Amino acid sequence: xxxxxxxxxxxLFKENGIEVWIDGGWGIDALLGKQxxxxxxxxxxxxxxxxxxxxxxxxxxxxxxIERGDTSDWNFVVVSGNKEIDTHVFEFDNDGNNIYGIExxxxxxxxxxxxxxxxxxxxxxxYVIKFHENYEPKEKDxxxxxxxxxxxxxxxPKNYKKSQLH
Numbered sequence: 001x002x003x004x005x006x007x008x009x010x011x012l013f014k015e016n017g018i019e020v021w022i023d024g025g026w027g028i029d030a031l032l033g034k035q036x037x038x039x040x041x042x043x044x045x046x047x048x049x050x051x052x053x054x055x056x057x058x059x060x061x062x063x064x065x066i067e068r069g070d071t072s073d074w075n076f077v078v079v080s081g082n083k084e085i086d087t088h089v090f091e092f093d094n095d096g097n098n099i100y101g102i103e104x105x106x107x108x109x110x111x112x113x114x115x116x117x118x119x120x121x122x123x124x125x126x127y128v129i130k131f132h133e134n135y136e137p138k139e140k141d142x143x144x145x146x147x148x149x150x151x152x153x154x155x156x157p158k159n160y161k162k163s164q165l166h
Contacts, residue, residue, distance in 0.1 A: 001026070001042045003035055003116040005083055009042065010120055018054055020121065021045040021109050023088060027122040028144045030113025032151060037140065041077070041084035045109065045123070048074070048091040048100050058085065074101030125152060133157045 006026055013020045022030050024043030029035050046054055055078075063078035063085065071077070074089040091100035098104060108127035112119055123131070125148065132145050137160055149156050 001039050001083055006042055007116050007118050007120075009085070010115075010118070012057060013044075013046075013054065016053060016057060018050040018057075019047055020050075021111070022113070022115070022120050022122040024086065025140070025144065026115065027111070027113070028128060028148060030115050030120050030122040031111065031125055031128065032147055033114045035115075036147060037143070041086050043086045043088065045088045045090060045102065045104055048089050051087075051089050054087065129154065129157060133159060135159075 006022070010020060010022070021027070021044065022042070023045050024041070025037065025039045026042055029037075029039075058078050058080075061080060063080040063083075065071075066077050066079050066084075068077055075087070077084060077086045079085075088102040088104070089100070090098060090102045090104050092106060093099045096106040098106075104123075105127065108123050108131075109121070111122040111124035111128075113122045114120070128148065129145065132141055137145065142160055145160055146156060148154070
């Protein structure tokens, strides 16, 4: 997935009234303000109410569902050619509590970053770090989180310090 593709999709969603947040590797690169590595897919987070409209827009552009072990009503992947979109669906109640789908805390949806010179919404820096603290990092996770910590003057999470020793 190229930066141009990400921005084209982001603008398409925005023009059609779909609120979208960039997650995953592109979300990290948005926070960093530049692409730091190739990305096989685009991870996005959307409100449950926007799912039918998003699916229709993507189907009209040739995207088809692919089944994975974690496919559900709130987490699905669509592909068109070499473009893959991993969609995370959520919903909040009136008090801001997650009541459906991927459990994004409301405060995690406050980030902004830049992809290809365009400002985009993304997962906030503090939550990107938190979300990466709960599992053993892969090499790309270590590189991503180290780049964020270096740029923003943060300490590496404990599980990443251990990874540095290997």
